[in-house]
Amino acid sequence: xxxxxxxxxxxxxxxxxxxxxxxxxxxxxxxxxxxxxxxxxxxxxxxxxxxxxxxxxxxxxxxxxxxxxxxxxxxxxxxxxxxxxxxxxxxxxxxxxxxxxxxxxxxxxxxxxxxxxxxxxxxxxxxxxxxxxxxxxxxxxxxxxxxxxxxxxxxxxxxxxxxxxxxxxxxxxxxxxxxxxxxxxxxxxxxxxx
Numbered sequence: 188x189x190x191x192x193x194x195x196x197x198x199x200x201x202x203x204x205x206x207x208x209x210x211x212x213x214x215x216x217x218x219x220x221x222x223x224x225x226x227x228x229x230x231x232x233x234x235x236x237x238x239x240x241x242x243x244x245x246x247x248x249x250x251x252x253x254x255x256x257x258x259x260x261x262x263x264x265x266x267x268x269x270x271x272x273x274x275x276x277x278x279x280x281x282x283x284x285x286x287x288x289x290x291x292x293x294x295x296x297x298x299x300x301x302x303x304x305x306x307x308x309x310x311x312x313x314x315x316x317x318x319x320x321x322x323x324x325x326x327x328x329x330x331x332x333x334x335x336x337x338x339x340x341x342x343x344x345x346x347x348x349x350x351x352x353x354x355x356x357x358x359x360x361x362x363x364x365x366x367x368x369x370x371x372x373x374x375x376x377x378x379x380x381x
Contacts, residue, residue: 218344
């Protein structure tokens with residue numbers, strides 16, 4: 188599992204000639220790092236005198252960002268697994284009509300999985316981004332640059348995940364599902380912080 192490796196091993200895995208981990212896992216990783224940075228800032232009080240006044244807002248943000256960070260961590264490997272499912276489905280035999288039908292069905296299931304993983308990354312990144320303004324407002328001003336880095340990483344995660352959804356969507360034959368996903372990715376723009 189990628190999440191159990193060292194940073195050097197993760198970078199080597201991304202730099203290898205293997206197709207996984209790829210952009211989907213990188214998007215989840217960027218989001219996980221961004222959300223984790225937000226958690227750090229939310230847990231760091233401004234000053235001793237203002238800490239109590241800010242705590243409810245920061246705790247509320249932690250309640251959103253914490254689960255998003257945990258989910259993004261899991262999605263790093265889930266995206267790789269989804270891609271591997273797609274590859275396996277395309278490798279299924281297709282000599283008979285039955286095999287062709289089973290292969291087609293397996294491909295559709297696998298592509299849905301390859302769409303659902305980055306959709307979940309988008310949702311988690313968006314949730315964390317929406318909580319970022321409270322962290323910026325109530326967090327330690329000395330950590331403002333950490334909030335900026337966190338939001339940029341979360342945006343990268345969201346945008347990368349959106350690209351992964353978009354590249355897989357043309358393979359879906361279920362028009363209703365495809366329309367629902369297109370609507371979701373069209374509405375995934377985020378307008379928080381700067």
